[in-house]
Amino acid sequence: MSRKKLVRFKENEANPNVVQPGKAIFETIKGNWNEIQFQNDHPLVVELACGRGEFTVGLARNFPHQNFIGVDIKGSRIWKGSSIATAEGISNVGFLRTQIELLDASFAPDEISELWITFPDPFPRDGDEKRRLTSPRFLEMYKPLLKQEGIIHFKTDNTGLFDYTLELFQSREDIDLIGFTHDFYQSEWKDDHFGIQTRYEKMFSDKGEKIKYLKCRFV
Template identity: 65%
Template sequence: MRKKLSRFQDNEVNPNVIQEGKPVFETIKGNWQKDHFNNSKPLVVELACGRGEYTVGLARVYPHKNFIGVDIKGARIWVGSKQAMNEGLQNVAFLRTQIQMIDRFFATGEVSELWLTFPDPRPRDGDEKRRLTHPRFLDMYKDMLSKDGIFHLKTDSTSLFDYTLEVLEQREDILDLIYTKDLYQSPYNNDHHGIKTKYEQIFYDKGESIKYLRFKFAT
């Protein structure tokens, strides 16, 4: 508990963490490039980022882009925040909020890419509306993404992956959909630069295949 409290205190002063209580938390929507990054580089958002392995990993590979990890768990965000600061990565930020409220923090067309990495699959039928690829979430993502913006999903969960494909097949605004049920044996593996989240490594070590898809929304 003491360790967690210490991390929460760090988050209150860490400049790359945006959370409730900081003035910018209420004004950042539509102003990420101007008010936080101080540049016009494209914004890439990782949803359910956990410890930020993907956010930080991609920021290393693509210094010409800005990366924002989103999660509600402050102690987890702290890990990525400190790593980014220790490495001097100025193109990394973390937003602490519920993803259900993501539309309060990004303006229409403000984001060039969205990554959803190993979200809770919510396998029970009664939890369908809480799955982060439910139509109500997809509608929010569509609004956030710029024209030709890309949505990515990585998961070990076959049930979530199949559910997501079913949802996408029912929509008329999905373009350029590609997917694989075994990322590491697919031609898309090199696009991930060997970056693995903590949970991805756990599932991989257990022999689970990693599922991946990406698509664009029609405007």
């Protein structure tokens, strides 16, 4: 392991905006994010596979009356967003280092108000369907964690993953598809996101890839 990673891991251990195994808070945070981590009753917004946390921190800057949590298993990635939030004094953002498959171990039913799935690995092979973050397996985990009328946002550059997700969501009676677009930056939702981009979104957009987006909720 590189010295840089070791330094980052040590800073994550010290930074109170990072919740991870080995910290006492990791064992007690489920159902208590507002009380323990944020000390307020603002809505919780969670970004899955947040990477370096650009999107999580960007949302937190623009929506100070909501609490944002970026989830990723890579501590060296979330260190970046954690450090930026600390340097800027952004108190309504936190990071959770865990596998997304274990999300329900860190959040209680009805605890999450919005869920962002941003540029996940598409896992294009049919045999990998269950690993896609929009697959039925994951939807059944998200459903009880979201509050009634809670929103799911999904953004991707991958046409195959988007078409798979759109077809699946349209086929489910328990999902209300609020809207979708195959060209986000020409859509009515563009301005709602304040120009916030993940690293991958910027990279793909700069290459001319159209960004796909949908929003839905369970009913």
